[in-house]
Amino acid sequence: QSRSTFVPANEIRSQFSQAMSAMYREEVPAYGELMALVEEINATRLADDAQLRDQLDHSNGLDRITEERHGAIRVGTAAELNTLRRLFAVMGMEPVGYYDLAVAGIPVHSTAFRPVAEADLNINPFRVFTSLLRLELIEDAELRRAAEAVLAARDIFTPAARNLIDRAEAQGGLNEEDAARFVTEALETFRWHSKAIVDADLYQKLHDEHRLIADIVSFHGPHINHLTPRTLDIDAVQRAMPGRGINPKEVIEGPPERNCPILLRQTSFKALEEKVLFRTAEGTGWSEGSHTARFGEIEQRGIALTAKGRKLYDDLLEATRAAVRAGEGTYETLLLEKFRAFPDSYAELRAEGLAFFRYSLTDKGAELARSVGISGTLEGLLEIGLIRFDPIIYEDFLPVSAAGIFQSNLGDTGAEIVYANPSQSSFEADLGAKVHDELALYAELEQASFAACQALLSEKAQ
Ligand code: OOG
Numbered sequence: 135q136s137r138s139t140f141v142p143a144n145e146i147r148s149q150f151s152q153a154m155s156a157m158y159r160e161e162v163p164a165y166g167e168l169m170a171l172v173e174e175i176n177a178t179r180l181a182d183d184a185q186l187r188d189q190l191d192h193s194n195g196l197d198r199i200t201e202e203r204h205g206a207i208r209v210g211t212a213a214e215l216n217t218l219r220r221l222f223a224v225m226g227m228e229p230v231g232y233y234d235l236a237v238a239g240i241p242v243h244s245t246a247f248r249p250v251a252e253a254d255l256n257i258n259p260f261r262v263f264t265s266l267l268r269l270e271l272i273e274d275a276e277l278r279r280a281a282e283a284v285l286a287a288r289d290i291f292t293p294a295a296r297n298l299i300d301r302a303e304a305q306g307g308l309n310e311e312d313a314a315r316f317v318t319e320a321l322e323t324f325r326w327h328s329k330a331i332v333d334a335d336l337y338q339k340l341h342d343e344h345r346l347i348a349d350i351v352s353f354h355g356p357h358i359n360h361l362t363p364r365t366l367d368i369d370a371v372q373r374a375m376p377g378r379g380i381n382p383k384e385v386i387e388g389p390p391e392r393n394c395p396i397l398l399r400q401t402s403f404k405a406l407e408e409k410v411l412f413r414t415a416e417g418t419g420w421s422e423g424s425h426t427a428r429f430g431e432i433e434q435r436g437i438a439l440t441a442k443g444r445k446l447y448d449d450l451l452e453a454t455r456a457a458v459r460a461g462e463g464t465y466e467t468l469l470l471e472k473f474r475a476f477p478d479s480y481a482e483l484r485a486e487g488l489a490f491f492r493y494s495l496t497d498k499g500a501e502l503a504r505s506v507g508i509s510g511t512l513e514g515l516l517e518i519g520l521i522r523f524d525p526i527i528y529e530d531f532l533p534v535s536a537a538g539i540f541q542s543n544l545g546d547t548g549a550e551i552v553y554a555n556p557s558q559s560s561f562e563a564d565l566g567a568k569v570h571d572e573l574a575l576y577a578e579l580e581q582a583s584f585a586a587c588q589a590l591l592s593e594k595a596q
């Protein structure tokens with residue numbers, strides 16, 4: 135097997151993301167409707183906004199927009215999470231970030247699998263938000279043991295998928311035939327199964343403990359629970375949804391509408407109620423029931439914030455929530471009001487060290503670089519117009535938003551659980567790897583973009 139015959143991981147990821155989208159479109163028809171709506175609005179927005187087009191072009195973001203989506207799954211055991219890490223690695227996706235959802239009363243902790251290098255993100259930025267159930271948080275020991283037994287008996291991967299993961303690791307890649315088979319087999323893990331692997335009684339007990347626990351434990355695998363396209367104008371999509379027969383949740387999660395979008399704004403529509411079959415207690419037949427797990431979501435991505443910017447974001451969001459609790463007004467107006475304290479021009483965001491930027495040569499810079507050698511500081515080169523800066527897009531997630539999304543789709547029933555500490559190290563032990571620090575990734579990207587400018591400008595000087 136020679137290396138040159140391997141299908142690039144980027145290509146496998148693109149194929150997988152397309153296959154996933156086709157499967158979800160069939161399973162959840164509203165998703166197809168949503169995709170069409172988002173595509174229309176993106177096209178209009180791009181046609182109307184030359185500045186946005188130019189900016190996306192300079193951060194290599196233009197081509198990837200319509201291909202861009204994220205999904206989410208929830209798994210039950212460390213072994214499942216561990217094999218998922220290996221499965222995603224075949225497609226060039228690595229775990230980035232640690233999210234503790236326990237703070238929001240949700241018994242999971244999570245990471246996002248995604249490509250890490252800029253070139254790979256530009257080819258296809260497909261990501262999967264992946265949550266691991268914290269079974270230790272179930273207090274009822276008998277119920278915990280019952281859940282453990284169900285999880286221990288299932289295999290969420292097909293034998294062929296397992297073989298192909300082994301082969302990809304041993305060889306360093308997959309040939310064309312294997313890659314195509316891998317996509318088909320890996321997809322099986324994410325498929326919806328309407329036949330539960332528990333009886334109605336156990337389902338109900340798990341559900342009473344927390345709806346999410348029932349969703350994770352009761353089925354053959356971690357069905358993809360939403361697949362989210364990226365829109366360039368979330369307010370427009372939110373307004374247009376009801377006209378298409380889609381009913382979004384009331385508020386958009388994340389920062390308010392701004393000139394310079396920051397981080398991530400998301401909205402979703404309610405989970406579908408789906409018919410499921412439970413095993414009868416004797417195990418001889420089936421009884422009908424229903425389950426809600428899958429929903430639709432859209433998102434708009436903005437600039438990645440530095441630690442300082444993120445702190446300001448968190449503080450303002452908390453101030454908004456406190457003001458809402460104090461009855462000072464509606465969430466939406468208070469959010470807008472509080473976020474006036476967040477600078478809203480790229481120049482200010484940069485000057486105050488609140489966000490990450492990608493530097494590139496201007497036309498003038500490129501022209502000069504061809505004739506003379508130039509060196510200078512970043513600020514100097516910016517001032518004389520040889521370098522420009524564009525936002526680095528946030529590729530990750532927000533735990534508070536995620537909690538809002540989870541909650542809107544779970545409803546309010548289900549007992550409160552008191553949670554243990556966040557535990558990144560135990561998550562990483564289960565995962566079998568450390569998660570990347572997302573802030574470090576953005577900082578590297580920024581530094582590398584300036585270094586590349588410097589190299590181009592100084593070429594002729596040597
Ligand atoms: C994941 C929710 C988090 C997002 O976009 O923040 C998420 C889940 O419901 O499993 O997907």
Ligand code: NI
Binds near residue numbers: 204360362431
């Ligand atoms: Ni999501």
